[in-house]
Amino acid sequence: MLLLSCEDLSRAFSGDPLxxxxxxxxxAGDRVGLVGPNGAGKSTLMKLLAGLDQPDTGDVRxxxxxxxxxxxxxxxxxxGRTLFEEARSALDEFxxxxxxxxxxxxxxxxxxxxxxxxxxxxxxxxxxEALHQNDAYTVDHRIEEVLDGLGFTRAxxxxxxxxxxxxxxxxxxxxxxxxxxxxxxxxxxxxNHLDVGxxxxxxxxxxxxxxxxxxxxxxxxxxxxxVNRILEMAGKQLNDYPGNFQQYWRLRRERYExxxxxxxxxxxxxxxxxxxxxxxxxxxxxxxxxxxxxxxDRVERLKRPVLLESPRMHFGEVKRTGDLVLEVxxxxxxxxxxLFQKLSFQLQRGKxxxxxxxxxxxxxxxxxxxxxxxxxxxxxxxxxxxxxFGYYDQHLRNLDxxxxxxxxxxxxxxxxxxxxxMRDLLGRFGLQGDVVNxxxxxxxxxxxxxxxxxxxxxxxxxxxxxxxxxxxxxxxACDALEEALLEFTGTAILVSHDRYLLNRVVDxxxxxxxxGGIKVVPGNFELYERMxxxxxxxxxxxxxxxxxxxxxxxxxxxxxxxxxxxxxxxDIAKLEQERDxxxxxxxxxxxxxxxxxxxxxxxxxxxxxxxxxxxxxxxxEAVSLSK
Numbered sequence: 001m002l003l004l005s006c007e008d009l010s011r012a013f014s015g016d017p018l019x020x021x022x023x024x025x026x027x028a029g030d031r032v033g034l035v036g037p038n039g040a041g042k043s044t045l046m047k048l049l050a051g052l053d054q055p056d057t058g059d060v061r062x063x064x065x066x067x068x069x070x071x072x073x074x075x076x077x078x079x080g081r082t083l084f085e086e087a088r089s090a091l092d093e094f095x096x097x098x099x100x101x102x103x104x105x106x107x108x109x110x111x112x113x114x115x116x117x118x119x120x121x122x123x124x125x126x127x128x129e130a131l132h133q134n135d136a137y138t139v140d141h142r143i144e145e146v147l148d149g150l151g152f153t154r155a156x157x158x159x160x161x162x163x164x165x166x167x168x169x170x171x172x173x174x175x176x177x178x179x180x181x182x183x184x185x186x187x188x189x190x191x192n193h194l195d196v197g198x199x200x201x202x203x204x205x206x207x208x209x210x211x212x213x214x215x216x217x218x219x220x221x222x223x224x225x226x227v228n229r230i231l232e233m234a235g236k237q238l239n240d241y242p243g244n245f246q247q248y249w250r251l252r253r254e255r256y257e258x259x260x261x262x263x264x265x266x267x268x269x270x271x272x273x274x275x276x277x278x279x280x281x282x283x284x285x286x287x288x289x290x291x292x293x294x295x296x297d298r299v300e301r302l303k304r305p306v307l308l309e310s311p312r313m314h315f316g317e318v319k320r321t322g323d324l325v326l327e328v329x330x331x332x333x334x335x336x337x338x339l340f341q342k343l344s345f346q347l348q349r350g351k352x353x354x355x356x357x358x359x360x361x362x363x364x365x366x367x368x369x370x371x372x373x374x375x376x377x378x379x380x381x382x383x384x385x386x387x388x389f390g391y392y393d394q395h396l397r398n399l400d401x402x403x404x405x406x407x408x409x410x411x412x413x414x415x416x417x418x419x420x421x422m423r424d425l426l427g428r429f430g431l432q433g434d435v436v437n438x439x440x441x442x443x444x445x446x447x448x449x450x451x452x453x454x455x456x457x458x459x460x461x462x463x464x465x466x467x468x469x470x471x472x473x474x475x476x477a478c479d480a481l482e483e484a485l486l487e488f489t490g491t492a493i494l495v496s497h498d499r500y501l502l503n504r505v506v507d508x509x510x511x512x513x514x515x516g517g518i519k520v521v522p523g524n525f526e527l528y529e530r531m532x533x534x535x536x537x538x539x540x541x542x543x544x545x546x547x548x549x550x551x552x553x554x555x556x557x558x559x560x561x562x563x564x565x566x567x568x569x570x571d572i573a574k575l576e577q578e579r580d581x582x583x584x585x586x587x588x589x590x591x592x593x594x595x596x597x598x599x600x601x602x603x604x605x606x607x608x609x610x611x612x613x614x615x616x617x618x619x620x621e622a623v624s625l626s627k
Contacts, residue, residue, distance in 0.1 A: 003212045004025070006049070007023040019233060020236050028212055033230045034214055034233065072177075087179060147175055186214050187216070196356075199219070256305050321384050321385060327347075328343055328382075340512060347493075352485060354509045371465060386462070389463050398452050399440045449469070575615060
C-alpha cells in the first residue's frame with residue numbers, strides 16, 4: 001500500500017539548491033536506506049517528509065490516515081516522569097482508543113435504538129480493528145520488549161527521566177518512536193551510541209516491522225541487514241537502487257560503467273556526424289549534410305556520468321619489520337574489576353588485527369599496553385624488530401587546532417620533504433586547494449580525520465594503530481580507507497565498532513565482552529559471528545545451562561521467606577498460565593461488548609503480572625541462596 005509520495009522536491013539555502021526535482025514513493029514494508037555525502041541534504045529531506053520544513057517546489061503527500069514520525073534527538077519531558085511512564089506516553093493515542101472502546105461497549109450494551117445501535121457497532125468495529133492493527137492490547141509487554149531491547153534495566157523503569165544521561169535520552173527517544181508505530185518511520189542515525197548487543201536487537205526488531213522506513217545511517221552492516229532498497233543523494237539528484245547496501249555498492253558501479261559506455265558511444269557518433277557535416281557543408285553533398293545537422297540538433301545530449309567516490313588513499317611503502325611484530329603472553333589487567341585475563345596471541349608482519357567490544361570493556365586499556373604506555377598486571381608484551389607505531393586518535397587530538405592544515409600534518413624535524421610533496425600527500429587523502437591553508441579548528445571531522453591519516457604516512461609508521469578510524473568518514477571515504485589498508489604492506493591494529501571494516505580488512509580479531517571475557521578469533525567478524533551462532537545452537541548439558549542462567553551473586557540476607565525453588569517454580573507456572581489466558585481474553589473482540597468485564601479482566605491481568613514479578617524475584621533469591 002502506498003503510504004507516502006513526493007514529487008519535484010527542491011530545497012535551497014542562500015540560493016544554492018541542496019537538491020532539485022527529486023521524487024520517490026514509500027510503501028508498506030519498504031525499509032529504505034538514505035545515503036549520500038555530508039552536506040547532500042539528507043537531514044533536510046527527512047524534515048520535509050516529517051512536515052518540519054517546507055520545500056521550495058514540489059509537495060509531499062501522505063496516504064489518508066497515514067502517520068509519519070521523525071526520530072528526534074532532543075526533547076523536553078514532564079518533570080518527575082519515570083522512564084516507564086515516558087515510554088508509555090508514546091502510546092497515549094492507543095490508550096485513548098482503548099478507553100473509547102470501553103465507553104462504546106458500555107453504550108452498546110444499553111442501547112435500544114436500532115439506528116443508533118448500528119452506528120455504535122460500526123464505531124466499535126473500527127476502534128477494535130485499529131487497536132488490533134497496532135497490537136494495543138498488550139501495551140506493557142510491548143514497552144518492556146522495547147526498553148529491554150534498547151538496553152534499559154528493570155531497575156531503571158522507575159527512575160525519573162531527568163536523571164538520565166544524554167545517551168540514555170537518545171535511546172528513550174528511539175524507544176518512543178518504535179512504540180508509537182507510525183506508518184512511516186524516519187530514522188536519522190538510529191544506531192548511534194548503541195552498544196553491540198543493542199544494535200543487533202534493533203536490526204532484528206526493524207526487520208520484523210510492517211511499516212515503511214527511511215533510514216539515514218553510516219553503519220554499512222546495519223544497512224545491509226535492515227534495508228531492502230537504497231536512495232542515494234548525489235549531485236542534487238536522487239538515485240534509486242533495489243536491495244541492501246552490498247547490492248547498492250555493486251549496482252552503482254555497474255550503472256556508472258553502462259552510462260559511461262553510452263556517453264562515449266554517443267560522443268563518438270556525434271563527432272563522426274560533425275566531421276561529415278564539416279567536410280560536406282558545400283558541394284554536391286551539402287543537402288545530405290544539412291539533413292544530418294537537423295537530426296543532430298534534435299539529439300538529446302547525454303551528460304558524462306560521475307561516480308560518487310572518495311579520492312584514493314595510499315599509505316605508501318614502509319620499512320620492513322621482523323616477521324613477528326607483537327607477542328602477547330598471559331596478559332591480565334584489572335582496575336575496579338578484571339578487564340581481561342591471560343590474553344595470549346602473536347601478530348605476524350603484514351597482518352591486520354581488529355579489537356572489538358562494547359564501550360568500557362577495556363579496548364583502550366589493551367591498546368595502551370600494546371603501545372607500551374601501560375604495564376599489564378601480569379604477563380608480557382614483546383615488540384618485534386624495527387617496529388615503529390603510528391597512532392590515530394579517535395578524538396583527532398594529533399593535530400594542533402591553532403595551526404594550518406599543511407603545518408599541523410607536517411611532522412616536526414622532517415627536512416626531507418618539500419611543501420609541494422606535502423601538498424601532494426594531503427591531496428592523496430582528499431585535502432586539496434584552499435583547505436590545506438585553513439586552520440585545523442575550522443575543519444569538519446572528516447577533513448581532520450584525513451589530515452591525521454596523512455600525517456601517519458609522513459611519520460613512516462610500519463605498524464598503524466587506528467582507534468575508531470571510520471567514525472568521522474562518510475561511506476565513500478570508509479571504502480577508500482579500507483582499500484588503502486588492504487594494500488598496506490605493513491601491519492595494522494584496528495580498534496573499531498565498524499563491523500563492515502572488521503569483516504573486510506582484519507585477519508585476526510580480539511573480542512571483549514565487557515564482563516572480563518576475551519576471545520581471540522583467527523579470522524574476521526563474519527567468522528566470529530558464525531562461531532557464536534554454532535555455540536548458541538549446540539546443545540548444552542542441563543547442568544551447564546543451569547549454571548549459565550543463575551547469576552553468580554554472593555550470599556545475602558533474605559528479602560522473602562524461605563521456600564523451596566521447586567515450589568516457587570510450580571507457582572510461577574500456574575500464574576504464567578493464568579496470565580496467558582487473560583491476555584487471550586484481552587484480544588477477544590467479544591470482551592469489549594461488556595464494559596464491566598473489560599475492567600475486571602484488565603485489573604486481573606495487571607494483578608497477575610505484579611504477582612509474577614514478585615515470584616520471579618523470590619525465585620532468583622531462592623536459587624542464589626541455595627548454592
